Each structure stands twice: as structure tokens, then as C-alpha cells.
Amino acid sequence: AQSVAQPEDQVNVAEGNPLTVKCTYSVSGNPYLFWYVQYPNRGLQFLLKYITGDNLVKGSYGFEAEFNKSQTSFHLKKPSALVSDSALYFCAVRDSNTGFQKLVFGTGTRLLVSP
Amino acid sequence: SQTIHQWPATLVQPVGSPLSLECTVEGTSNPNLYWYRQAAGRGLQLLFYSVGIGQISSEVPQNLSASRPQDRQFILSSKKLLLSDSGFYLCASTQGYEKLFFGSGTQLSVL
Numbered sequence: 001a002q003s004v005a006q007p008e009d010q011v012n013v014a015e016g017n018p019l020t021v022k023c024t025y026s027v028s029g030n031p032y033l034f035w036y037v038q039y040p041n042r043g044l045q046f047l048l049k050y051i052t053g054d055n056l057v058k059g060s061y062g063f064e065a066e067f068n069k070s071q072t073s074f075h076l077k078k079p080s081a082l083v084s085d086s087a088l089y090f091c092a093v094r095d096s097n098t099g100f101q102k103l104v105f106g107t108g109t110r111l112l113v114s115p
Numbered sequence: 116s117q118t119i120h121q122w123p124a125t126l127v128q129p130v131g132s133p134l135s136l137e138c139t140v141e142g143t144s145n146p147n148l149y150w151y152r153q154a155a156g157r158g159l160q161l162l163f164y165s166v167g168i169g170q171i172s173s174e175v176p177q178n179l180s181a182s183r184p185q186d187r188q189f190i191l192s193s194k195k196l197l198l199s200d201s202g203f204y205l206c207a208s209t210q211g212y213e214k215l216f217f218g219s220g221t222q223l224s225v226l
Contacts (some may be wrong), residue, residue, distance in 0.1 A: 025223035034214060043119070043205055043217035044159075091161065092215075103149075103215055 029097030
């Protein structure tokens, strides 16, 4: 079965500095990888996805993520953090061998950007 | 793009009372539908998914059930709520291998 690990409960970064939110995954087939963001008391919003192609994926709000097959990672990055980026971030994976589009989420990483 | 309507936004129910949360989807047909629960503002647990009308799969044994009476309608129910049913419930929809669209969620408090 597929699984996702987000090893950091919280990431703290100063505004203007680069940020990285880590994600590793485990699947039996090819991974379909996603990042979502959640603001307080709201549903999740899609940021970006990797299905196939270039390992560097660009998404919404200046975020990008790098797919690394050998390290089974899909870390979320942004060159310059904003205070408004503070939110809960979820990595998710779908396994091409599953046969059904079941998306499994990590436990989430809280990003706190200080002014 | 798809729009997910979920209601109510908040709900306070006594232990032992019934539950019905409704989710409807616009902007697509024959979607895959999901119910997730999020406890304490963190990880999401997949509760149920559906690939079509009347087709429900349960991911975890629990006090809840789901139904899909129409193509774009997904209902989460319980006959008798438990304290442990409290949480933030999210409905989601997708087609194929594309991204999930989420509703705005229902905060359920069982007292």
C-alpha cells in the first residue's frame, strides 16, 4: 500500500528566506504526487502535482517541488517565503498500481513564516 | 473546474444522535467521490470512496456510513454519534488521475 511521510511537524522560516517542506513516499508502482495547502477551518487547496515528465514541477503562488525517484522524495520549495504562506501543507501520493484513484495524505507540516 | 458544496459548515450534536452530512458536486460528471476526516487540524484519514452511484468502499471500520444516491451527491451518515466522531469532515471529488477538489468542510462537535 502507498504511504507518505512528512517528517517535520512544523517548519519556521523568516520572510524573504527560502523554504523547504519535506515529503517522502512509498509506492509499488509509479507515483502520482501532489501538494495541498490548508488555511484555518478551510478545505484543502491544490498547489502542484507530478505525474510524469520534468522532475521540477512549478505550481501556484510561486511554489515548486522536485521529484527525486532515487530518494523517493517530493520536497516542496519556494525561493522567498511570505508571511501569507503560513499554513498547513500536505503531501499526497497515488499509486499507479492501485487501480483506483485513492489518494493517501501525509500528516501535514505547519509552515510558520515570521516577519 | 469542479465545485464542491458541503453543508453545514459547523454542527454540534449530542452523543447518540443521528448524523447526515451532504456533499454535492458541480462542473463534472461521474466523478470519484471521497469523505475524509481530519482530527485536530492535522492528518487526513480516508473514510469512504465511491466510483459510482450506489458504489461505496469503506477504508476503516467505524460508526459511520456513506451513500451515493445520485451521480454528484455523496452523503455521510451515522445512526448514533460517538464522542470520537468529532472532527473536521471533508468531501472531495476527482476524475481520473487529476487533482482532488475539496469542499470547505464541516466541523462536527459531538458533546
